[in-house]
Structures are given as structure tokens and as C-alpha cells.
Amino acid sequence: xxxxxxxxxxxxxxxxxxxxxxxxxxxxxxxxxxxxxxxxxxxxxxxxxxxxxxxxxxxxxxxxxxxxxxxxxxxxxxxxxxxxxxxxxxxxxxxxxxxxxxxxxxxxxxxxxxxxxxxxxxxxxxxxxxxxxxxxxxxxxxxxxxxxxxxxxxxxxxxxxxxxxxxxxxxxxxxxxxxxxxxxxxxxxxxxxxxxxxxxxxxxxxxxxxxxxxxxxxxxxxxxxxxxxxxxxxxxxxxxxxxxxxxxxxxxxxxxxxxxxxxxxxxxxxxxxxxxxx
Amino acid sequence: xxxxxxxxxxxxxxxxxxxxxxxxxxxxxxxxxxxxxxxxxxxxxxxxxxxxxxxxxxxxxxxxxxxxxxxxxxxxxxxxxxxxxxxxxxxxxxxxxxxxxxxxxxxxxxxxxxxxxxxxxxxxxxxxxxxxxxxxxxxxxxxxxxxxxxxxxxxxxxxxxxxxxxxxxxxxxxxxxxxxxxxxxxxxxxxxxxxxxxxxxxxxxxxxxxxxxxxxxxxxxxxxxxxxxxxxxxxxxxxxxxxxxxxxxxxxxxxxxxxxxxxxxxxxxxxxxxxxxxxxxxxxxxxxxxxxxxxxxxxx
Numbered sequence: 001x002x003x004x005x006x007x008x009x010x011x012x013x014x015x016x017x018x019x020x021x022x023x024x025x026x027x028x029x030x031x032x033x034x035x036x037x038x039x040x041x042x043x044x045x046x047x048x049x050x051x052x053x054x055x056x057x058x059x060x061x062x063x064x065x066x067x068x069x070x071x072x073x074x075x076x077x078x079x080x081x082x083x084x085x086x087x088x089x090x091x092x093x094x095x096x097x098x099x100x101x102x103x104x105x106x107x108x109x110x111x112x113x114x115x116x117x118x119x120x121x122x123x124x125x126x127x128x129x130x131x132x133x134x135x136x137x138x139x140x141x142x143x144x145x146x147x148x149x150x151x152x153x154x155x156x157x158x159x160x161x162x163x164x165x166x167x168x169x170x171x172x173x174x175x176x177x178x179x180x181x182x183x184x185x186x187x188x189x190x191x192x193x194x195x196x197x198x199x200x201x202x203x204x205x206x207x208x209x210x211x212x213x214x215x216x217x218x219x220x221x222x223x224x225x226x227x228x229x230x231x232x233x234x235x236x237x238x239x240x241x242x243x244x245x246x247x248x249x250x251x252x253x254x255x256x257x258x259x260x261x262x263x264x265x266x267x268x269x270x271x272x273x274x275x276x277x278x
Numbered sequence: 279x280x281x282x283x284x285x286x287x288x289x290x291x292x293x294x295x296x297x298x299x300x301x302x303x304x305x306x307x308x309x310x311x312x313x314x315x316x317x318x319x320x321x322x323x324x325x326x327x328x329x330x331x332x333x334x335x336x337x338x339x340x341x342x343x344x345x346x347x348x349x350x351x352x353x354x355x356x357x358x359x360x361x362x363x364x365x366x367x368x369x370x371x372x373x374x375x376x377x378x379x380x381x382x383x384x385x386x387x388x389x390x391x392x393x394x395x396x397x398x399x400x401x402x403x404x405x406x407x408x409x410x411x412x413x414x415x416x417x418x419x420x421x422x423x424x425x426x427x428x429x430x431x432x433x434x435x436x437x438x439x440x441x442x443x444x445x446x447x448x449x450x451x452x453x454x455x456x457x458x459x460x461x462x463x464x465x466x467x468x469x470x471x472x473x474x475x476x477x478x479x480x481x482x483x484x485x486x487x488x489x490x491x492x493x494x495x496x497x498x499x500x501x502x503x504x505x506x507x508x509x510x511x512x513x514x515x516x517x518x519x520x521x522x523x524x525x526x527x528x529x530x531x532x533x534x535x536x537x538x539x540x541x542x543x544x545x546x547x548x549x550x551x552x553x554x555x556x557x558x559x560x561x562x563x564x565x566x567x568x569x570x571x572x573x574x575x576x577x578x
Contacts, residue, residue, distance in 0.1 A: 021320075022317040022318060022319055022320075023317070023318055023319070023320055023323060024315055024316070024317055025315070025316055025317075025318055025323065026313035026314065026315050026316070027313060027314045027315075027316060028313060038334065038337060038338075039337075041341070042341040042344070042345065046345075054459065055459075057457075057458035057459060058456065058458040058459035058460040101356060105349065105350055105352075105353045106350065106352050106353050106356065109350050109352060110457070110458065111567075111570060111571030111572045112350050112372070112571055113350070114457070114572070114573075115372045115373075115375060115376050115571070116348060116349075116372070118375060118376065118379045119348075119372065119375040122375070122378070122379070139311055142308060142309065142310045142311060143310050145308055145310070181310055182310065182313060208459070209578070210383065210386055210577075210578055211453070211455055211461075211578055212391075212393040212394075212455075212542060212543045212578050213383075213386040213387060213388065213391065213543070213577070213578070214386070215393065215394050219394075224453065224455070224461055225461070228459060258327070261327075261330050261331060261334050262326060262327050262330045262331075263330070264316070264318075264323070265313075268315055
């Protein structure tokens with residue numbers, strides 16, 4: 001451990017702590033990155049829940065009116081199916097609203113949810129700027145850039161994840177692929193996809209919100225209707241990201257979760273190697 | 279001697295500083311740097327962790343409180359939180375946020391920027407979106423447009439023949455965008471609002487028009503006059519029409535016969551059907567949908 005300490009370490013700083021042994025930690029996340037990371041939780045939740053409530057007013061996915069109910073909304077069909085087939089939901093009072101009652105702020109409140117959506121959208125844009133400022137000031141953006149070896153490394157990681165449970169069941173040793181970067185290739189792709197999706201969500205959002213003054217923006221995306229479709233599916237990027245993200249951070253352990261709150265990590269292996277080089 | 283001395287002195291003093299620079303130089307600007315390692319006493323780390331976790335916990339509580347404050351009553355009662363009254367500041371806060379968005383929309387507006395126009399092959403169907411019942415066509419025969427708040431101080435009444443003979447008509451195929459999210463491309467014909475403003479100038483201090491329809495009905499068919507605020511800057515936009523024809527035919531009752539507002543730079547709810555009165559005002563007038571929680575400005 002001692003060889004990792006820079007040789008020019010000030011002697012006075014070690015003398016004041018002489019009674020206690022020191023711990024070597026690495027600075028992992030800039031504080032602006034940490035703040036914006038956690039602020040994203042309520043903001044994205046607000047955007048998604050209010051967004052699905054807005055979707056209710058004019059669903060993108062519609063079919064010809066149902067001869068019996070007159071329903072045209074695919075999301076309402078799914079709700080009706082759930083109430084018919086999922087145990088415990090048979091007596092649900094309004095099956096067409098099931099999706100909206102369970103996955104949004106609720107149906108029939110467009111004026112209110114539009115205001116909430118815009119409030120959250122402005123906060124999301126501000127928060128995105130805080131995140132980018134944190135990436136720049138902390139130099140963390142370099143860890144998100146794709147590399148030439150990413151495709152091969154991503155396949156190696158996939159093989160690791162796919163084989164993980166089989167290896168556990170067979171009680172075989174299953175080693176995590178060695179990586180000498182902050183993130184492995186899969187992490188890098190996932191962590192980069194979120195700011196990219198954020199940028200696209202903001203762009204498509206403005207294209208829907210101001211289709212006349214910013215009509216060039218809608219035209220870039222393929223028109224007003226296409227911007228709505230993109231805006232809807234971009235929401236799924238966050239949902240599909242969050243699920244494995246939360247599972248993996250708990251699987252990886254306390255040190256990783258804590259580093260997003262306090263900024264430092266006690267995993268210093270890679271820094272040791274680099275400190276040797278210098 | 280001199281040369282040697284000059285060479286020696288920096289080499290002994292600056293060496294530790296020069297060395298890392300020579301290591302960094304070949305490194306690409308984009309190449310990932312090692313995470314900076316720091317030595318800390320456990321006591322310091324404990325103190326910092328405690329501080330950061332307290333801030334984090336306070337933030338989480340604040341987010342929960344903010345959610346409880348801002349979320350609709352219906353949503354909260356669905357998840358088991360019952361509260362008889364909405365907090366008093368909630369409406370104020372949400373309206374403030376909405377005003378900011380309106381200000382942004384106003385900054386984005388340009389009186390000279392045209393909205394996209396389309397070809398006849400791109401026309402889509404436009405449903406009758408009367409919020410309540412569609413009025414009985416009986417009103418059309420006696421229909422008159424009343425203008426008030428004019429520079430002349432007079433109240434002017436015009437019938438549809440006056441309007442069609444006095445003003446030149448313009449055609450445009452534009453998109454009408456509803457606040458709900460759907461939109462329709464339609465072919466409209468009518469006179470420019472700007473031409474009406476020139477022919478019957480509003481009083482000098484006027485900044486707003488209140489555009490009303492007295493024939494509007496609520497869902498059960500009772501009279502429910504529709505009133506809408508329109509800033510005069512938008513009224514003067516060259517694509518803001520007082521439309522008389524839809525897809526080449528005189529407006530049907532569904533689409534607001536005999537005269538409706540067509541203002542493509544605003545949401546559909548500003549496109550008042552069957553206009554009966556336009557009043558020019560210095561102050562922003564009431565707005566039907568703003569009173570129901572939507573934006574005032576509605577610029578798109």
C-alpha cells in the first residue's frame with residue numbers, strides 16, 4: 001500500500017495524523033455529478049408519471065373504435081386485459097383506466113399534469129447542465145467516452161452476466177472480467193446513453209411544445225408526430241436503464257452505492273497501478 | 279561555466295515538477311485519467327460521510343415533501359394520503375411555473391416567422407372538437423360580428439357578406455395543434471386578422487383582444503359563452519386568419535360557421551369557433567381555458 005503514496009506527500013499533513021493510520025481512497029464522482037444524479041430521481045419520476053397522464057389525453061397508439069366500448073386506446077386495452085386476467089384485479093372499477101391509475105398521476109387531469117410536466121422539464125434541463133458541469137469540472141466525461149475495444153469488452157461482460165447464475169448454481173468459480181478503466185464497456189454504454197437520451201428527450205420535448213416557433217427542430221426529428229413517438233419511447237430508455245442499474249448497484253455493494261453519496265471509494269486498485277507508473 | 283551553471287540549477291530544483299509533465303504530455307486529451315487517490319484519516323472520512331448522508335437524507339425528505347405538496351389530490355388519495363384541502367401555495371407555485379413557460383413562449387414568438395405550410399395531399403381529417411354540444415345551426419342566419427374597443431369609440435357590427443367583400447381572402451394549409459397532443463393539417467381560407475385591425479383600428483392603448491363566441495354550449499347543451507385572450511402581436515401575424523372556409527367549403531357548424539379564428543401559432547383552444555364579438559383591451563382579458571388551469575399565452 002505504501003508504494004502508492006506519492007513520494008512528495010507533505011510531511012506536515014502526515015505528522016498531524018500520526019496517531020491514526022490513514023486510509024487511501026479515490027475520488028470517484030464530482031459533487032455536482034452526485035447532486036444531479038440524485039436530483040434526477042424525483043425529477044424523472046415526475047416527468048414520467050405526469051408524461052403518461054398527458055399521454056392519456058391523446059394516446060399515440062390507437063386503433064379503430066371498439067364496437068362495444070368505443071375505446072380506441074391501446075393502453076386502455078392493456079388495462080382491460082390486466083383486469084380480466086390478473087388475480088385480484090377482477091373487480092377493478094374502471095379497467096380502461098388501470099394503466100393510468102397505476103402508472104401515471106391519473107387520467108383526466110391534463111391541465112394540472114401539463115404544469116407539473118413543464119415544471120419538471122425545466123428542472124430536468126437545469127439539472128442536466130449541473131451534471132455536465134460536474135462531468136467537465138471533475139473530468140468524469142473521459143470515463144464515458146466509447147473506445148475501440150468496447151464491442152469486444154461488452155461481449156465479454158455479457159458473457160460474464162449470462163454465465164453468472166449458472167456458475168453460482170454449479171458452485172464454480174466465475175471471475176469478473178478485469179477492467180483497468182473506471183467503468184466496464186457495458187457500464188460506459190449505459191451511462192453515456194442517459195445523457196444522450198436526456199438531450200434527445202429535451203429536443204423532442206421542445207419540438208412538441210413549440211412545433212411552430214421551433215418547427216426546424218421537429219423537422220430534424222421527422223415532423224411533429226414523429227417527435228411525439230420519439231419522446232414517448234425515450235421515456236422507456238430511462239425505465240429500462242433504471243431497473244438493471246438499481247439491481248447491479250446493490251449487487252456490487254455498499255462501497256459503490258456510498259460513492260455516489262460521499263464521492264469517494266475505498267477501491268483503489270487501479271489508482272495504485274497508475275501511481276506506480278508516475 | 280555560465281552554461282553549465284544555468285543547466286545545473288533548474289535540474290536540481292525543478293526536477294520533481296518537470297517529471298509528471300513529461301509523463302502527461304503524450305496522453306491524449308480524451309484519454310481516461312486515473313482516479314485521483316487521496317490519503318485521509320478515518321476520522322475525517324467518517325465526518326465527511328456523516329455530513330453527506332445527512333444532506334442526502336434531508337434532500338430525500340425535501341423531495342418527498344415537495345411531491346406531497348405538488349401532486350394532484352386525486353393521485354395522493356389513490357395512494358392512501360387523504361387531505362381535505364390543497365395547500366394554499368400550490369396553485370400559486372404551479373401558476374408561477376406556468377408563467378415562466380409562457381414568458382419563454384413569448385420570447386420564442388416572432389411576428390415575421392411563418393409557420394410551415396403543407397400541400398393538399400398532406401391534409402388530414404379534423405374532428406369536431408367542440409368541448410360541449412355542437413350548437414344548432416339556427417344562429418347562422420342572424421349572425422353578426424361585433425367589434426368593440428375601437429379607436430373610433432364606436433361599436434361596429436359586420437355580417438359575413440361585409441367581411442368577404444371588403445377584405446381580400448387568403449388561403450393556407452397549416453397544422454392545428456391541440457393541447458391534448460393531436461394535430462391536424464387543414465386548408466383554410468379567410469381574411470387576415472391584421473387587415474381587420476387596419477380597417478377598424480383598436481384604441482391606442484389596446485394590447486389584447488378578447489375573442490368571444492356567445493353560441494358556445496356546454497356538454498348538456500346549455501349556453502356556455504367562450505371567451506379567449508389573444509395578444510395583438512399574435513393577431514397581427516400574417517397567418518392569423520378569420521377563417522370563413524375549411525377545405526375549400528364554407529365552414530360547417532362543426533368547424534365554427536360562419537367565422538372562426540385560425541391562429542396556427544397558438545394551441546387549438548385559442549382558435550375560437552363561431553366568433554360573435556371581438557373586444558380590444560389594454561389589460562389581459564379573461565380566458566376560458568386559463569380559468570380551467572391551462573396556460574394564458576398558449577404560444578406554440
